Amino acid sequence: MAYQTINPFTNEVVKTFSNHTDTEIENTLNQAYALYQSAWAPPENISDRQALLRRLADVMILHQEKIARTITLDMGKLLIESRNEIANCIEIVQFYAEQAADLLKPVAYPSKLGDGWVEHHPIGIILAIEPWNFPIYQLIRVIAPAIAVGNPVVAKHASNVPQCAQLVEDLLREANAPAGTYTNLFVSPDQIAAIISDRRVQGVALTGSENAGSIVAAQAGSKLKKATMELGGNDVFVVTDDADVIAAAHTAVGGRLYNAGQVCTAAKRYIVHEKVAPQFIQIVQDSFAKVIMGNPLDENTTLAPLSSHKSKENLQKQLDAAIAHGAKVLCGNQPAEGNFFTPTLITDISRDNPAYFEEFFGPVAQLYVVKNDDEAIALANDSHFGLGGTVFSKDIERAKKLASRIETGMVFINRFGDSVAELPFGGVKRSGFGRELSDLGIKEFVNHKLVVVGQK
Numbered sequence: 001m002a003y004q005t006i007n008p009f010t011n012e013v014v015k016t017f018s019n020h021t022d023t024e025i026e027n028t029l030n031q032a033y034a035l036y037q038s039a040w041a042p043p044e045n046i047s048d049r050q051a052l053l054r055r056l057a058d059v060m061i062l063h064q065e066k067i068a069r070t071i072t073l074d075m076g077k078l079l080i081e082s083r084n085e086i087a088n089c090i091e092i093v094q095f096y097a098e099q100a101a102d103l104l105k106p107v108a109y110p111s112k113l114g115d116g117w118v119e120h121h122p123i124g125i126i127l128a129i130e131p132w133n134f135p136i137y138q139l140i141r142v143i144a145p146a147i148a149v150g151n152p153v154v155a156k157h158a159s160n161v162p163q164c165a166q167l168v169e170d171l172l173r174e175a176n177a178p179a180g181t182y183t184n185l186f187v188s189p190d191q192i193a194a195i196i197s198d199r200r201v202q203g204v205a206l207t208g209s210e211n212a213g214s215i216v217a218a219q220a221g222s223k224l225k226k227a228t229m230e231l232g233g234n235d236v237f238v239v240t241d242d243a244d245v246i247a248a249a250h251t252a253v254g255g256r257l258y259n260a261g262q263v264c265t266a267a268k269r270y271i272v273h274e275k276v277a278p279q280f281i282q283i284v285q286d287s288f289a290k291v292i293m294g295n296p297l298d299e300n301t302t303l304a305p306l307s308s309h310k311s312k313e314n315l316q317k318q319l320d321a322a323i324a325h326g327a328k329v330l331c332g333n334q335p336a337e338g339n340f341f342t343p344t345l346i347t348d349i350s351r352d353n354p355a356y357f358e359e360f361f362g363p364v365a366q367l368y369v370v371k372n373d374d375e376a377i378a379l380a381n382d383s384h385f386g387l388g389g390t391v392f393s394k395d396i397e398r399a400k401k402l403a404s405r406i407e408t409g410m411v412f413i414n415r416f417g418d419s420v421a422e423l424p425f426g427g428v429k430r431s432g433f434g435r436e437l438s439d440l441g442i443k444e445f446v447n448h449k450l451v452v453v454g455q456k
């Protein structure tokens with residue numbers, strides 16, 4: 001596995017990194033484990049770790065433009081999107097810097113055996129395996145809560161974002177993090193399997209595809225290691241007959257095209273009531289046609305290239321197969337230069353079309369026109385995935401009922417679902433298990449230790 005920055009806009013190789021050796025991995029684990037066993041990790045020293053998070057936020061604020069440019073250079077998203085990603089990361093770090101002591105305070109469990117309480121202790125080294133689509137955010141949403149808890153992190157990032165992986169290590173060093181707090185490793189899947197087996201590693205947090213998730217979850221399971229899996233999605237965007245269709249359509253466009261469509265929670269399946277479908281489709285087609293493809297560093301560009309040539313090839317293959325199985329193209333699917341992909345809207349996707357169940361990781365939206373709410377829910381839930389979703393309706397009680405019937409980990413009503421520090425993020429079914437962020441995320445990798453004082 002070659003760790004390389006290949007500029008997605010030019011396809012030039014910018015920088016290649018050498019892989020870490022087994023000896024370097026061993027040294028990394030030794031250092032991280034020594035930190036776990038030191039006075040740094042126990043619950044009573046949380047204020048020092050919160051101070052570290054505050055320093056990290058300050059360092060990130062200081063370098064935010066450099067970090068944003070590194071993201072864009074590594075994986076090609078618009079510079080404005082990179083800046084938004086950093087702003088979100090800073091908020092995540094600040095959230096745990098301010099809230100962690102409260103979130104992790106002991107919880108009382110009175111019982112007939114005596115007064116009891118649950119304390120939240122660190123468990124050991126956490127291995128983070130991360131994807132390239134939000135290359136700093138994906139790391140930060142593991143590292144920030146791990147620091148608060150006292151768990152050291154070793155990370156294996158996607159091979160196309162090595163500069164981001166390295167940069168986070170530099171930021172932590174500048175924030176005076178003790179050695180071993182976070183270490184980036186450029187390693188192969190075989191080396192990852194060995195790291196998961198190591199007794200000092202007690203948790204595995206993976207964000208990525210269902211394929212990687214099923215392999216790594218099996219490896220973690222076979223070694224009885226706790227794991228969280230944040231995997232793919234095929235999220236619905238439901239528009240009812242009473243919705244504000246103009247707002248819905250514009251939100252649906254943004255929800256499908258940001259990050260060049262490479263988002264786990266992107267609005268991938270539009271499910272629209274027949275009454276409002278013509279207006280909805282018109283707005284989507286017009287908006288898709290208006291995108292400006294260009295250098296992602298240029299502030300006039302509105303659609304970035306895909307992250308790699310391979311991503312473009314894979315997406316085109318999926319689209320070709322969808323069309324071969326009867327899908328109709330309503331707009332898009334035109335040739336585009338380099339790694340750009342024309343925003344495309346397809347419909348008439350029957351259940352035996354492979355596209356019906358697949359995640360399209362790029363600017364291709366599927367449209368399903370329905371007659372009523374039951375039909376919308378049946379379609380929404382006929383999916384292997386269960387990550388997020390959106391419902392647009394002016395009748396909030398109706399929208400709440402729909403949200404409650406959608407089988408996913410997250411649903412947003414009358415707005416698109418951003419990820420923020422204080423809200424839990426995660427899915428069900430083949431979108432994985434466990435939660436990141438919020439109070440739920442910080443408690444995924446803790447020992448919920450019960451202590452009871454017996455009654456005399």
Ligand SMILES: NC(=O)c1ccc[n+]([C@@H]2O[C@H](COP(=O)([O-])OP(=O)(O)OC[C@H]3O[C@@H](n4cnc5c(N)ncnc54)[C@H](O)[C@@H]3O)[C@@H](O)[C@H]2O)c1
Binds near residue numbers: 129189216
């Ligand atoms: N649920 C979420 O929070 C979330 C967020 C972002 C992306 N995703 C999903 O991630 C996918 C896109 O990202 P990707 O293409 O980088 O995914 P990917 O699964 O190819 O890679 C993710 C990470 O797993 C590693 N990996 C892959 N196979 C491995 C193996 N056998 N052993 C060890 N490590 C392995 C990769 O090198 C990378 O670091 C999409 O499906 C997307 O929906 C999910």
Ligand SMILES: O=CCCC(=O)O
Binds near residue numbers: 263264417419
């Ligand atoms: O890919 C998942 C990231 C989710 C987001 O920040 O919108």
